[in-house]
Every structure is written in C-alpha cells, then in structure tokens.
C-alpha cells in the first residue's frame with residue numbers, strides 16, 4: 001500500500017486492480033457505495049435476463065414439461081457443483097437447497113447420528129444466533145444431549161472439545177466482528193478428539209479461499225444471497241463429505257431426498273449421494289437467479305479476491321483511524337490480516353443512528369445490536385475510491401454529528 005494515502009495514490013490502486021473490470025457484471029445504483037454485500041449481494045443484468053427467460057419461456061410456455069426439458073430438477077446439484085469450485089469441494093458433495101438454518105439442522109442432526117455415544121455439541125456463544133437455535137432444536141429430539149459454548153463454558157473452543165464431543169458447530173467468519181478462524185487447524189483438533197465438524201461458511205463462501213476437501217471437513221453450510229449474490233432469500237447450500245453421505249441420516253427425509261422420488265414408495269429410502277440432503281421442491285426462479293449470479297465468478301480466482309479484500313479492509317481501517325480519531329469509534333475487527341474476514345466492524349455508542357445517516361448519504365452498511373456498524377468489502381464490485389468516499393462521508397457524519405437528527409433514531413424491522 002502507498003505510504004501517502006492521497007486520492008491520487010488510491011486512484012492508482014484502482015488503475016492497477018486486476019478485478020476492476022468485473023464491476024461491469026453488476027448493477028449498482030448511481031451514487032451508492034455498497035458496503036453491505038456481506039448481507040445481500042447486488043443484482044446483475046444477467047440475472048434480470050435469466051429471470052425473464054425462466055418465467056416467460058420455461059414456465060409460461062414449457063409449463064410442467066420444463067422440470068425435464070429445462071433441467072429444473074437437477075439445478076440444485078449442478079449449482080452445488082459450481083459453488084463447490086469456490087469452496088474447495090470436488091463435485092457431488094454440495095447441493096443448493098432450503099435455508100442455511102434448515103441445513104444447519106440437517107448437518108448437526110446427521111453428525112450427532114454418526115457419533116451416537118457422544119452427548120455434546122460444542123459451539124460459540126458469539127455464533128450467528130440461528131446456528132444455536134437450530135442446534136437447540138436438534139438437542140430437543142435427543143435426550144441426554146447438551147451444548148457447551150465458547151465464551152460461557154470456556155474461553156476458547158479448543159478447550160471444550162473432548163471425548164464427549166459429537167460435533168463442533170462453528171462459524172468460519174464471525175458475522176459481527178469479522179474474525180476469521182483457522183478452518184484446517186480447528187477441524188484437525190476436532191478429529192483428533194474423534195468429533196465431527198459442521199462449518200458455517202456464510203461469511204467466507206465467495207469472500208475468501210475455503211478448502212473444505214483439503215481440510216477434511218465433514219459438513220458445511222452457507223448462504224448464497226451474501227457474497228454469492230443469489231438474490232433475496234436465494235436458497236442455501238449444504239456440503240457433506242463423500243465419505244459420510246451413505247451413512248449420514250437426513251432428518252428431514254422428504255421426497256426430493258429419496259432415491260426414487262417418482263416411484264412414490266410408502267417409505268423413505270434416501271439417495272446414496274448428496275441428493276439425499278434435499279427435502280422438498282426447490283424454488284426454481286431463485287435457483288435460476290443464482291445460476292446467472294454465479295456467472296460473475298467466471299475466470300475469477302479466489303486468491304485474487306482475497307488479496308483485494310485484504311487491501312480494501314486495510315485501506316478502510318487505515319483511513320478511518322487517520323481521519324476519524326476522537327469521535328467515538330472502536331475497531332471491533334482483527335487488525336491482523338490472517339484473522340480478518342472480508343468485513344470491518346466499528347463500535348460506536350450511537351451506531352444505529354450513525355449508520356442511518358450514512359445510508360441517507362448513499363454509503364450503505366448495516367447495524368448489529370447493540371453497538372456495531374458493519375462494513376462489508378466485496379472485491380468483485382468495490383473500488384479503492386469507494387473506500388475513500390465512504391470514509392469521507394463517515395468523517396463528515398461524525399464530525400458534524402449529523403446523526404443526531406431525530407429521524408435517524410427510528411428503528412426499522414430489519415437493521
């Protein structure tokens with residue numbers, strides 16, 4: 001990074017950015033700096049065309065025939081394999097279906113079933129809450145089981161893993177602080193104790209290199225509407241290592257996971273492969289939107305994404321600290337590159353109001369209670385100049401205390 005952070009130096013970084021031209025693949029409104037792609041990725045012109053074609057031609061004209069003629073039935077599998085390339089998974093181990101929450105339930109339940117003598121789920125108190133809620137749902141079906149939490153039962157998750165642990169349910173990147181865990185090291189630690197791992201990669205899939213196969217991960221789940229830009233509510237994915245697929249029980253044993261769904265047999269016989277982890281009919285329009293969104297990754301290497309992501313987050317931290325001193329901000333994300341995901345969080349006593357004032361000025365991040373402002377950095381469509389501009393606006397909002405206007409304190413349902 002250049003020593004003097006002048007605007008000219010930052011524009012030179014954009015000129016030398018190999019991912020710069022990829023921005024063309026996205027539709028971003030004029031005057032917006034979008035720092036919330038870690039919550040909902042933007043649309044692309046390719047998605048609009050694909051949705052139109054699917055609705056008019058495949059649904060409108062093809063009707064029921066399109067399940068076969070347009071390949072609808074196989075979409076969860078074909079898209080799963082395309083996501084596999086981005087998360088280090090060989091084909092046949094990833095399927096796009098349901099929600100992350102539902103897939104957490106399936107994965108944790110299946111893992112518990114593979115370790116029937118072991119009563120404990122180890123997780124993090126700082127986890128994205130739905131992971132814990134779903135784990136509680138699994139526990140409610142199995143008497144004598146319980147959950148131990150990092151941050152409650154011990155300071156470090158490693159200290160909770162022992163011969164009673166069936167499964168370690170853990171987030172690769174923390175949704176709030178952006179802290180990145182070492183996926184390979186923690187997986188090895190769990191395996192040494194005879195436990196299985198379920199990784200939640202919602203904040204790393206499409207954000208940085210993930211090596212599920214290489215790290216010998218057992219199960220993983222993730223979103224497609226964040227860094228993969230699949231659109232609001234686009235279905236999630238679940239990865240089940242090939243070695244577990246035959247034996248692992250799918251607790252939500254719906255007909256789409258059956259070995260012969262159209263034989264309409266009275267009992268469940270799960271497919272031998274990854275198809276078993278689907279439940280029922282999947283949302284074809286959303287799957288098609290995701291398919292078009294994944295085209296944006298053509299020719300993009302995750303190592304290049306990571307390099308730019310770190311440069312963007314380094315620049316943001318450095319500019320904020322240089323320009324916004326003494327106005328109540330505290331860095332909540334790791335300064336150390338190896339421990340940082342693709343977002344930067346700052347705490348502020350009036351984080352909600354400050355974020356509303358930023359959004360009104362076209363700099364869109366988000367707020368997580370009680371006092372966190374999150375800024376997501378997505379290398380496919382953000383420039384270094386965007387970072388510069390965002391900090392200019394943040395400095396102005398904080399210095400002038402523009403956030404004190406009453407309307408900024410009115411809380412919306414989704415923050």
Ligand SMILES: *Cc1c(COP(=O)(O)O)cnc(C)c1O
Nearest residue numbers: 099100101102128130175200202
């Ligand atoms: C976004 C997110 C989820 C969301 O789950 P849904 O079921 O898709 O609503 C789950 N876990 C993490 C870590 C997330 O960031």
